[in-house]
Amino acid sequence: MKDLFVNRFKYYKSLGDKSFAQLSDEQIFWQYNDESNSIAVIVKHIAGNMLSRWTNFLTEDGEKLWRNRDDEFVNTFKNKQEIIDLWEKGWECFFNALDQINDENLYSTIYIRGEAHSFLDAVLRQLAHYPYHIGQIVSIAKMIKNDGWKTLSIERNKSQEFNIEMKDRFSREEQGSGSSPVCFQNSPEVRDEYK
Numbered sequence: 001m002k003d004l005f006v007n008r009f010k011y012y013k014s015l016g017d018k019s020f021a022q023l024s025d026e027q028i029f030w031q032y033n034d035e036s037n038s039i040a041v042i043v044k045h046i047a048g049n050m051l052s053r054w055t056n057f058l059t060e061d062g063e064k065l066w067r068n069r070d071d072e073f074v075n076t077f078k079n080k081q082e083i084i085d086l087w088e089k090g091w092e093c094f095f096n097a098l099d100q101i102n103d104e105n106l107y108s109t110i111y112i113r114g115e116a117h118s119f120l121d122a123v124l125r126q127l128a129h130y131p132y133h134i135g136q137i138v139s140i141a142k143m144i145k146n147d148g149w150k151t152l153s154i155e156r157n158k159s160q161e162f163n164i165e166m167k168d169r170f171s172r173e174e175q176g177s178g179s180s181p182v183c184f185q186n187s188p189e190v191r192d193e194y195k
Contacts, residue, residue: 002101012131019141025080027144039137040083045072046133047090054097062112
């Protein structure tokens with residue numbers, strides 16, 4: 001099960017990585033208006049959440065006293081590299097936490113703001129939270145790049161061809177993974193983990 005979670009989260013991380021790669025330093029700080037968040041601020045929030053939730057997650061509450069969530073929505077970055085560095089730090093913390101999971105602690109109770117969660121529930125909570133914000137990152141990046149955007153999914157007006165390709169591929173391969181090939185269509189090495 002751990003590998004299932006790791007691979008799914010790696011896919012969502014890759015969407016952020018591929019979005020950042022298409023943006024300049026200036027573009028990563030763009031925001032639609034004063035009430036909207038830039039990609040930089042969204043990254044600051046995701047990483048802040050990851051560092052708080054997953055540092056010593058088996059022994060400490062996931063809402064750390066040192067976390068300042070309100071500050072996560074204020075840009076303090078000077079350049080794109082600082083943003084990417086924090087993004088990587090957050091993911092490293094999260095993946096290290098997932099790596100600690102084994103049969104003995106899989107059903108451990110962990111706490112977030114004093115509320116008890118099974119480990120499984122806490123991970124599923126983040127499986128909803130992180131992709132939600134990564135979707136915002138992708139959407140903002142698409143708006144900024146407009147015609148210059150390189151799609152991260154099935155190309156527009158190419159769904160029929162993609163469906164045929166996937167049906168042909170999976171009719172030749174062993175079935176039973178239960179995993180959606182669409183989510184992994186651009187990442188054969190991740191998709192192969194589900195065979």
